[in-house]
Amino acid sequence: MPFDPRPEQPAPTGGAPSVTEEQRGASARSGLSRRSFLGASVAATVAVGATAQGLGSAASAQAAPLPSASAVVAPDAISWLVFDHHVHSVYSHDAKYPMTTILDQAQRFAVDAIAFTEHSNKGHANVGGVFNAAREIDTARAARPDMLVLQGLEWYIPGAEHATVLIAPGPQTTLVLRRFELDHDGKLNGWEKPRPGTEDAAEWLVHATDGIAWLGAQKRAGVIDDVIVLANHPSRLGIDSPGELRAWQDADPEVFVGMEGAPGAQAGAIAANATERSRRGEYENTASEFSFPGYPAEAYLTHGGFDWTTAVVGGMWDSLLSEGRRWWITTNSDLHLKESDATRVGDFPTGPGWEAGATLANFNRAGRRPDPIATDTPQNGADFWPGEFSRTHVGAVDRSSASLLDAIRAGRVWVDHGHLVAGLSVVLRATDQPETGVTLGGTLTVASGTALELVVDVTPTTTPTSRGTTPRLAHLDLIRGRVTGPVADRDEQRAPGTRVVEMLDVTDRSDSPFRVVVPLEPAAEDGYVRLRGSDGQVHGVGPLGAEIDSRAPQPYPVSPADPWADTWLYTNPIFISVT
Incomplete structure (x- = not known):
């Protein structure tokens, strides 16, 4: 069957249907307007003490805010669920697989819970991608009752790297994700890669903390049941400064709960297209004009496959923990393209308005990529299937999305590579x-x-x-x-x-x-x-x-x-x- 680029649901006009009114109403009920969000974020940024050397070298010490205490859970009351919280499907502009293929492989590797976190893009937000993905997720939940399937987003943090946004399933989940994507995404709003110490860096940090605070307000107002955010591959480009890490959690410690301790793309150095520059995690960069100047050269490499922030004992992660912060780590596949897989990206239509190849413009027109096509040749790819190599084990008290997210917020998590x-x-x-x-x-x-x-x-x-x-x-x-x-x-x-x-x-x-x-x-x-x-x-x-x-x-x-x-x-x- 030829690829049909038309979304099942037309792109919503204006704001997502009723979401703007509902969420503004929810904000009003909670006493939090968009302006008050911004004001609170500005205050948080001032507390950080932005300076030319990276948001805070002269800041006075202030106690790190803590999330409210979780209920005490007896160790023997826990069930450990394998969760991959960072996975991309054809609804991301640079991924390849339908959700059914990914879910089949996740079940093969005994994954209990999975989140589809598609990239922010015009095609995702405005051409029905986020809504069509939600329909497929609903279908998957019905067909696979033993697997928890969540819809999330890979957020381009304003002025910084990416983050996983996970919202508990509910009637407003997709609408809230889309509103957040449109209003708070760094890529869609042009808030990317400021030079450290500039006015842009300070302003875009406010946009980031504003977005985190907004998500927390949606939960407190009852619009959504739960939400958490985790920083993705924090050292890959060196553009997440220590001050930013602290500011994001300070914006709402109930929402911003930690980071990927190890990135996906663990097969980056053994991929079919690997070169001398290829590395585990696709950590193949050096410091740039946009990087935090205080990071050493080894920060741009994984250490035993783990991010430098996590791997150095007495380093960045421990600096956060030593403040008393409840700052947790995870790992995941970050699946886009399976290493050595022999299917290629499918073909977009040709003709007026379409470009040649799998371009971003074609994706934004279609709202998704076509299904892949089988070949006899291993294709480019740096990733493992969910659960095949990287695993996050979450200590939940029951097999529900609510318990899953609550357990992550509580830090009942351990991670391993290679089924160690x-x-x-x-x-x-x-x-x-x-x-x-x-x-x-x-x-x-x-x-x-x-x-x-x-x-x-x-x-x-x-x-x-x-x-x-x-x-x-x-x-x-x-x-x-x-x-x-x-x-x-x-x-x-x-x-x-x-x-x-x-x-x-x-x-x-x-x-x-x-x-x-x-x-x-x-x-x-x-x-x-x-x-x-x-x-x-x-x-x-x-x-x-x-x-x-x-x-x-x-x-x-x-x-x-x-x-x-x-x-x-x-x-x-x-x-x-x-x-």
Whole structure:
């Protein structure tokens, strides 16, 4: 059947039908007008203290806002769901696959939940793409009741990189996504890549915080049930400054909850079109005039496949955690084009008004790409299927989208590459009170001097991956940090009190489930603990020295092009509050 570029629903005229009125009404009911959003964002930006060196070197220290406390969840009440929150289909201008193909592959790799986060574009917002995608998602939910399927958006953050926007399913989800895309997207509104320290940089940060605040207002007004935002591939271009990361969360910590700890495109260096410049995650850049000047050269490379912000112990992520921020990490496929897949992009119509090839203009006219066409030749592509290599494990209390998003906000998340382990449970508890245990994202409150222990249960992977090999976990590293409060410099990238405090060799324990109990020094101050592990094939001294991390993941070329030859796992932290 030839490709029909006509959308099933005509592009809405003016605002999306009733969405402008509904959402303005909701804002009014909550006492928040668009002007008050802007005012609040300006205030937040002033608090950041924008300066020529990156939004805050002279800012006074202010306590980081925290999300409201989640209900305490017993570790044994959790079910771990594999979630890929960053996936593109034919409704993105640079992707290739129909949703049905992607969902089939996701089920093949035991994915429990998936979000289609199409790129912002005129064809997506104005030619019916967002609405037709929603129809297909509704159909998928009915056909696959065991899989949670969400509609989201890959937001071009004004003045910065991309972000995942996830909204809980509901009657207003698609309308809110479209309104947000039109009003707050950096690409559609021309707010992209300002030079640091310019008026544009300060103004576009306001647009970004305004957008985050607007999403939170929609939730509080009852227009949508829930929404979260995560920064995507934060170090790829070096244009997400530390001050911006902090400002985005400060705009609404209930909404902006963290970042991709590892990008998608993990097959970038083994793709059919790979060159000497190709890298895991497609982190192939160097600093530009738009980059934050304080980032080192190694920030532009993945380290064991993970973003520099996450991989450096005592670095950017720990700097955020040491403020007491509930800042969580995830990973995902960022599926666009499967590596070595032999289908090519489908053909757009020809004739008046159509360009030759798979151009953005053609996409914006059609609202989607045509279905792919089979060939006998491996095509270009840097991605794995959802769940094939990168996995985010979310500790939900039930199998629902509401529980899924709530668990991410609560930090009940661990991530792995290459199916390094099949299962992981981490509980921090007082040694003499085992019933007090809390799991990832939680806070254990104890008296000063209380003896602590970390209980880690590992279920090894015992079946081959799509590569045909069976992974083996070689070690677990315990990382401990201090919570010292807000930073004086909003562009701070270091957490001097964080280091690897225990390295556990588990090579000979990867044949059957096992438990490790790690005694910790008695609690003396507020802090946190988190875990890291790997297959042990590649490691070395970390950027901040052996006394901080002597077994750190390494950047390319020490880390090989083949992602299966260097795999890691990370947990989110458990916090310690000392009374």
